Amino acid sequence: MLDGKxxxxxxxxxxxxxxxADVVSKLKKLNANVKVIMTKAATEFVAPLTFQTLSQNFVYVDMFSEPKTWEVEHISLAQSSDIVLIAPATANIIGKVANGIADDMLTTVIMATNAKVVFAPAMNTNMYLNPIVVENINKLKNLNYEFINPSEGRLACGDYGTGKMAEPIDIVKYIESRLVKDDLKGKKIIVTAGPTMEPLDPVRYMTNFSSGKMGYSLAEEARNRGAEVVLVTGPTNLNIPSGIKAIRVNTTMEMLNAVEEEFDDCHVLIKSAAPLDYRPLVVSKSKIKKDEDTLELKFVKNPDIAMYFGKKKAEKILVGFAAETDNIIEHAKGKLKRKNFDFIVVNDVSREGAGFKTDTNIASIIDKSGDIMEYPLMSKKELANVILDKVAKLLN
Structure with missing residues (x-):
């Protein structure tokens, strides 16, 4: 939430x-105080009343119109802002700011503010790739202005290419990430997420019901709190959050190897993935035919990733997960001790709202001293921050 921002x-x-308009609406739903400045050209596309209604604040257009308050408005707006978002950021506004031009309310405020300024470019592909625009963007980046990269797709002009403004949800997530606390800044956190899969033959494989949503929420919130995040993810249908290094894997062994590559200089490993415990002894080189009424397969045990890194973690923080269906606290305490976790997050996946593929969870957290904290139904994002609060305390 962006209360007070x-x-x-x-x-x-x-x-x-x-x-x-959707960006402003979403920011308001996060309880941000949103004010809007429109250039005169912008009012040809959307009426100021739209933004005034959504933001519940006056909209500023003309620098020389009658002031809404007694304050010098462009200075007041510049000083009161925690962050300034320019969206859509045209080639015109980028060029003006890059070359120090302040000839309207918006450019004047940008010049006067000490807040972080973020541009979300949107323009024709040829304009975006024009050497002059590229030079202006690089110049602003070198001056610590930030950019939310546009996406590729069909543009309003009919062309296809890079230049579509980032989607509102991605812009809001970016802004949110710049405004929340940074208590994990300077820390490298590895998060494992999702299931693994083990092939049976060229067309079949084993896996489980893990969606990866908990791990992705942890990775995203750790990034929002300033951490350098490495997400080691099994196969999921989720989009990789921006600003995160992602390593995609399939098998349990691949997941172990990927974590090993990143482990030496990390501060925290959060093991929220659900890797398969077993794999086929032999993977058939050809499709297994249904010739018989029954089929027997032999399996061998996969390495236990959590236990492996628990033995070599030294001063690192190791967080584990346990998805159980019975005797959940007893099983979780056993895992906590065997795998040398600093604390373990356990949930009963048979409960409604706490199983795989849901957007919510009901969890208990057990630490090394045996203390148990129980948490009610909450979103996985909320639970991610509960977990990261405990991680931050242990790091400090």
Whole structure:
């Protein structure tokens, strides 16, 4: 949530201006205080009343209109903002700011603010790739202005290529990541997520019901709190959060090897993945035919990733997960001790709202001293921050 955070949104003259209405709406739902400045060109695409209604604040357009308060407005807006978002960021606004031009309310505020300024470019592909625009963007990046990269797709002009403004949800997530606490800044955190899969033959494999949602939430929230995050993920249908190094794997052995590559200089390993405990002794080189009424397969045990790193963790923080269906506390305490976790998060996956593939969880956390904290139904994002709060305390 962005309670108490002041977000200033600068809307410029591009067709993507209509999508910024959704950005403002989503920021308000996170309890941010949102104010909007529109260039005159932007008002040709969206009426100021739209943003005034969504933001519940006056919209600023004309620098010389009658002031809304007694304060010098462009200075007041510049000083009160925690972050300034320019969306859509046209080639025009990027060029103006890169070359120190302040000839309207928006550019004047950008020049006057000490807050972080973030651009979300949107323009024709040829414009975006124009050497002059590229030079202006690089110049601003070198001056610590930030950019949310546009995506590739069909543009409003009919062309296909890079230049589509990032989706509103991605812009809001980026802004949120810049405004939340940074108590994990300077720490490297590895998060494992999702299931693993073990092939049976060229067309079949074994896996489990893990969706990866808990691990992805942990990775995203750790990034939001300033950590350098490495996400080692099994096969999922989830999008990799921006600003995170992702290593995709399939098998349990691949997951172990990927963590091993990153482990030496990490501070924290959060083992939220659900790797398969067994793999076929022999993987058939050809498709297994249904010739018989029964089929017998032999399996061998996979390495226990958590136990492996628990033996070599030294001063690192190791967080484990246990998805259980019976005697959950007893089983979790056993895992905590055997695998040398600093604490373990356990949930009864048979309970409604706590199983695989849900967006919520009901968890208990057990630490080394045996203390148990029970948590009610909450979103996986909320639980991720509960877990990261405990990680931050242990690190400090």
């Amino acid at each position: 002041n977000v200033l949104v600068g809307v410029t003259g591009g067709i993507a201006a209509y999508k910024v």
